Amino acid sequence: MIVYEFKVKGKEKQYRAIDEAIRTSQFIQNKCLRYWMDNKNVGRYDLNKHCAVLAAEFPFASELNSMARQSAAERAWSAIARFYDNCKKKVKGKKGFPKFKKHCRSVEYKTTGFKLSNLRKAITFSDKKGIGTLKLKGTYDLNYYDIKQIKRVRLVRRADGYYAQFAIDVEIKVETQPTLEVCGLDLGLKYFIADSKGNVEPASKFYRKSEKAINSANRKKSKKFSTIKKKAKVRQSNNYHKARVRYARKHLRVSRQRKEYCKRLAYSVIQSNDLVAYEDLNVKGLVRNRHLAKSISDAGWYTFRLWLEYFGHKYGKVTVAVPPHNTSQNCSSCGEKVFKSLSTRTHVCSHCGYVADRDLNASINILKLGLSTVGHTGIYATGDLPSWAIGASLSSNGESMNVESPSL
Template sequence: MKLTYKFRLYPTKDQEKKLLHALDRCRFVYNKLLEELNKQEKIDRKILQHLIVELKEKYKELKEVYSKVLQYEHYRLFSNLRALARLKKNGKKVGKLRFKGKGWFKTFTYNQSGFKLIETNKRLDLLHLSKIGNIKIRIHRAVKGKIKQITIKHCSSKKWYACITAEVKEKITKSSNSKKVGIDLGLIDFIYDSDGNKIKHPKILDKSLKKLTKEQRRLSRKKKKSKNKKKQRIKVARVYERTVNQRNDFLHKLSRCYVKGYGFIALEKLNIKGMVKNRYLSKSIIDASWSKFIQLIQYKAENAGVDIIKIDPKNTTINCSNCKSKVYKKLYNRIHKCECGLEIERDYNSAINILNIGQGLSKFTPVKIEPLRELTEVSASSVVEAGSSLR
């Protein structure tokens, strides 16, 4: 099992120069490999691998970068080729790989060797990177397992991060939790589940929109190619980054809450790409980040031994969760009212149907309906202690 951690780096000015130099040299090697690849009629990986050795002899500054970091660009190139092949196989229109210009190459990777974490028993520990030195790093949670790879990332906000991949040799045991839940995702309430829990939509983008608009307006007024324009672009990037971090924090904590609380989770298999084509709802759907939430809850459930299933959402809102009869309603009708006497919120009814279908019980025993409880975004975020060590 592989786990990934992301920690903030605090390089000195000299270390930052070395990091930027390594980033630029990796970009140079990647572009040279792509140039050679485009010349080949038949792809020969050995020729491309040997090209790195030739480049190091020709360009002495490449020797200032750790050898395995440069070799990883060979792997990155063919990884990108495989990604294009998968897209083409799935019927997508694909072009050719592009050369990377400055500003479009933001990461380089130490694979297997050339790095070491050094504990200092202080607020900031140290990350040793070969050919760069000891960089201060904020390790806010313990790293489990053996570190296999470290990717250094330079963000648009000019912040540096270390993405650490560690391998844990632990057998995943099936969760002993017998509780089951169905989850309905929405825009008014982010989640309504079959236990009656309701999580309010945090609307993080709306909350930061005023600040973002203000900074973007300032950016548009700056003179082109000026230093002030560059400084303002960083400010805009930091507002974006803060928004993304807040959203990810909410999604991580909420997904962990459900994985810890249940042994079986049923979700909708939503066509989100199709849904965002609705110009009236697209911004709200993107802000909700349903795909991200589903991705997080899936990988956490797999690592925790929790069963998770995605079902077709067709008729989950229409069908009555008590008697299975169809009750048609407009989007603005928020109450499900059936002739059998059941009267509950439509999203609650949908969540129960999702659980029933997920268990294969859609034609048999209905889920017992409990009294409604409401959770706010505050209580959802407080499920995991500060630092989010359970991510």
């Protein structure tokens, strides 16, 4: 399963129709969640049937394509199923009880409700929302694939415009020549990655570099916000919304820079090695450290891991996630534990006299652990299965991890 993304061009009236379709999809998703909460033994197909009830009760819901309504119900069921799985697995802490959506950014169609043009440079939506024909702007060519291979089409609203994503059912595996190389990766803040061969990649720090401009845009946005209008439940001024979009575009640019950086670095690592071992970091827990939360979030460790697993699956390479416990403390030469603080950047073993950079020592330990666990069931960042193996359903947050750059 691959995802191709195009920017769509249309008139202002069509953009407002897309917004209305997104709001309707959010409404159906929340209604299905409420139906599950109020009734016992509700399953996935019960939620799909409830879509027809909502369409009969609310005229604006009936204007949305029937399969788009079912897709919204499937999003609700996806959150419910995740909650059930966490309860069965006895996950520590909160189990992720499904929440009502407030700010959805996408609406998803299955196999009906849209039609591509003959040249596949435009798409027409045929439901009663009035979206009409939108031009597709992008570098991908949909002519390589049969229409039946397109399993989902999603319209996404972002700060810089509207996008169309196509989920295409194709085999993504590519045969490559073995390199006979293996490496272990240590993720850090000083260096983004340090491998067991002694190579390091500096941290990108895209947010830190843009933080001054982002904070300036945020202050300008705040100055145009009226608390009086908020109390009176009146729409904010047009200048406020323009400032809000400018602020959002800066954040969007940083996130795209980070994603592209992680993507290309993961691609390079996979192409250079047959086996890659890396730390199974609990990023969600690490960002609770208020002193390092901003730097950890800016690093993009989780994004890098997702792309590493995706390219490993695509090119038939082995990716192994190992427990990170004591990988920095243990000596990679003799195995003895040498306690050191985060500020200590050089590993000096008092038992065997081995001296090395802290990150290099950790990456060698990670490689040893990875080689010792080869053959066991792998661990993916998204759960038991990688995100590209789950199915054709697209996540509702407006992002898709397997949207590759044209050159990759």
